[in-house]
Amino acid sequence: MLLAVAREGRYTGAAERLRVNHTTIARRIDALERSLGGRVLVRGAAGWVLTPLGEHAVAAAEEVERAMRGLSPDEPALAGVVRLSATDGFSGFIASPAVAALRERHPGVSLEIVAATRRAAAQRVGVDLEVVVGRPHVHRAEATHLGDYVLGLYASRTLLERRGAPASVDGLAGEPLVYFIESMLQVDALDTARRSTRRMVDAVSSTNVYVHVDATRAGAGYGLLPAFLADRHDDLVRIFPDEIEERLPYWLVCRPEALRQPTAVAFIAALRGRMAEVSDALLGRPSPAG
Structure with missing residues (x-):
């Protein structure tokens, strides 16, 4: 006990x-x-x-x-619940496939996700692991860099047909933007990422990145979106990729006690495996097969 x-x-x-x-x-x-x-x-x-x-x-x-x-070599070696706090995009694109792969070998492992875009918590009560955007400043916790992803500016094909494509980044001034709610954004790195779009006008703002994607696809505005989510949709076009690209880091924060849990350690390894598997997508690069 x-x-x-x-x-x-x-x-x-x-x-x-x-x-x-x-x-x-x-x-x-x-x-x-x-x-x-x-x-x-x-x-x-x-x-x-x-x-x-x-x-x-x-x-x-x-x-x-x-x-x-x-x-008992024939019994599942690992079982138990891993509790994770992470951003919406990471939870869906990285954590969910990672635990699916882990459960193929250890079906007794399960994952509970608290989806949130925030700074690392001062006290990690109720979760084993946190994934945050930007380097965290933590005490009594282990913080490691998992990898990077990029944000780019995207528009739906219908929006570009209706309004015409801007000739330059300067032409984006006054255009509608889809991104986070500025007054509620707690993550400095995500706020800094908006620097290329400061002169744009908020059209749809949300705390959920999947809302950003859907609103951009619906033609509500230009979305500042993770490439790994936007590039999967043929109806979205990335504009000014050489001028608007924000590279952001994912950091993993662990309670020291969590590193004693074999299930948590195995899940961390699965996260790293998934990050390596989709590194091109995270950085907005065409896959080798593509």
């Missing part, structure tokens, strides 16, 4: 994972501390954290867990 609390950071989370009452978890931890003669957990800002004694106890428990998995 100590292993479950170390991975979840909460008694209630460990209880859900083990399907027992959280008071049972508390009693077992109390008994373990009496047996070992010291504290194994202390309360931190974002949940329970291990003491040095707890670190030794968890290391021993992980050795036992690995040995038990080795005794």
Whole structure:
């Protein structure tokens, strides 16, 4: 049970994972501390954290867990829930295919996604992993660069036929823009990305990037869109690609406890695999097959 609390950071989370009452978890931890003669957990800002004694106890428990998995080679090696907070586009294009690939080998693994475009949280309560746009400044967490993607400016073919294509970037002044709601945008990198379109006029604004794509396809305006989403639609045309291209980084933020979860570690590997698989699409490059 100590292993479950170390991975979840909460008694209630460990209880859900083990399907027992959280008071049972508390009693077992109390008994373990009496047996070992010291504290194994202390309360931190974002949940329970291990003491040095707890670190030794968890290391021993992980050795036992690995040995038990080795005794049952025919059983699924991994099972459990990974909780992820990520942007809409990343959730759909990267995380969902990644967990699908992981579940082919480990059907006991499941993924819960909280779709949000925001800065890295100060306290990662309720999620194991976060993916944010822009380099995060975090404490008591591991942050690693996953890869980059690009934003480009797109228009529907019908919009270009109706209004005519602008002759230059300067000609975009006063034209309708589809992008995030400026007053609600919490991510500096996404706000900075708007620099090439500052003289355009907001036409449709949304916190959801899939709304941006659909509104652009409907002809509501020029969309500042992720290439990996827009390039899949033949009715969208990218304009001024050499002059309007914003390259943005995806960063992964992990609770230290999450890195003790074999399911979370496997899912991170699956995310990296998916990022490598679609790197050309993320950067708006034609695929080798194309």
